[in-house]
Amino acid sequence: MELRSIKYFVAIAELGNISGAAIKLGIAQPALTRHVKQLEGELNTILFNRFARGVQLTASGREFLQYANRIIAEVAQAKHQITGQGLKPTGSIVFGASPTISTILMPRVVSDSLHELPEINLKLIEGRSIRLYDSLLTGLLDMAILTNPLPSYKLHLTSLISEPLCLVGIRSALPRRRLSSLEELESLPLILTPGMLFLMNRFQAGAKLNLKIIAEIESIETIRSLVKAGEGITIAPSTAFFEEINKNELHALTLDIEGLHRDLVLASRTDNAHLPGVRELSRIVRAAVNSQMGMGLLMGADRSTTRF
Numbered sequence: 001m002e003l004r005s006i007k008y009f010v011a012i013a014e015l016g017n018i019s020g021a022a023i024k025l026g027i028a029q030p031a032l033t034r035h036v037k038q039l040e041g042e043l044n045t046i047l048f049n050r051f052a053r054g055v056q057l058t059a060s061g062r063e064f065l066q067y068a069n070r071i072i073a074e075v076a077q078a079k080h081q082i083t084g085q086g087l088k089p090t091g092s093i094v095f096g097a098s099p100t101i102s103t104i105l106m107p108r109v110v111s112d113s114l115h116e117l118p119e120i121n122l123k124l125i126e127g128r129s130i131r132l133y134d135s136l137l138t139g140l141l142d143m144a145i146l147t148n149p150l151p152s153y154k155l156h157l158t159s160l161i162s163e164p165l166c167l168v169g170i171r172s173a174l175p176r177r178r179l180s181s182l183e184e185l186e187s188l189p190l191i192l193t194p195g196m197l198f199l200m201n202r203f204q205a206g207a208k209l210n211l212k213i214i215a216e217i218e219s220i221e222t223i224r225s226l227v228k229a230g231e232g233i234t235i236a237p238s239t240a241f242f243e244e245i246n247k248n249e250l251h252a253l254t255l256d257i258e259g260l261h262r263d264l265v266l267a268s269r270t271d272n273a274h275l276p277g278v279r280e281l282s283r284i285v286r287a288a289v290n291s292q293m294g295m296g297l298l299m300g301a302d303r304s305t306t307r308f
Contacts, residue, residue, distance in 0.1 A: 001042050003075060005035040006068045009047065012036065013065050017054040089277035090119040096132035096144035097124065098195065099220050100240045101264070105145070108288040113281060120277050128195045128218065136267055143268045143278060145285070148199055156273035158282065160264040160289045163237035166252035168245075170230045180256045182209055191215045191223050191232040200235070203260055237262050239293055264289070 047061035129147040244250040
């Protein structure tokens with residue numbers, strides 16, 4: 001049963017005349033008659049009584065007209081909502097981000113969402129990127145900002161920003177020059193998040209390295225305290241410590257190792273990426289990245305980056 005046949009049926013019922021409906025619809029009368037006969041065949045009933053001066057709905061036709069009007073209205077409403085042509089997006093979105101990303105981006109994202117998407121109930125979940133990735137695949141999350149994710153046909157991925165990685169620590173704990181190879185990291189006392197350790201292990205796959213990991217800590221705030229106390233060095237984008245770097249409490253030394261960087265990617269499930277709420281929140285996230293992690297902030301971090 002075709003939607004256009006249903007629309008043709010409604011037009012004939014409203015006008016009570018097939019020839020008049022054909023003129024209004026811009027379709028040849030024989031073609032319109034074929035659509036009516038096709039509907040009657042599919043429904044196994046007669047929809048119109050034919051008279052010399054027009055047509056009149058049968059009892060079955062009157063009953064089908066109620067369904068036909070609802071079908072047309074529902075399709076129009078669905079098109080309105082899904083294409084974003086309707087009212088402001090509504091519903092709930094569960095969004096995931098790592099603690100470091102949350103600190104930098106999410107206050108701006110949540111604030112803008114409250115003003116621009118008042119009918120969206122936004123729930124924020126923090127976690128490691130690998131956990132957020134799994135939660136997206138299992139449907140526990142609708143959207144997330146991921147770090148260097150593997151592609152999946154279940155996910156719609158949009159690149160946000162690529163950041164160089166730095167050694168971050170107090171000045172006396174950092175090497176006196178920039179490092180250009182993984183081997184030069186082996187002697188450094190590293191304090192890493194599980195996510196950064198996973199990224200390093202994936203990057204050095206096949207290489208025989210023996211990194212000196214003195215602590216693996218999930219809490220970025222704990223790492224921040226230990227690094228400021230001189231207990232070790234961490235590896236992170238400078239934006240993760242931009243306040244401490246700008247205050248000269250910590251210093252950053254960019255790693256000149258080709259291919260070693262953090263790629264932030266906005267991910268949504270392929271089954272919801274087209275929804276208006278998801279599309280609008282994606283726009284807000286991209287704007288927040290440009291504002292909070294764009295050239296202005298990065299340039300500020302660069303001015304405080306250690307250069308020996």
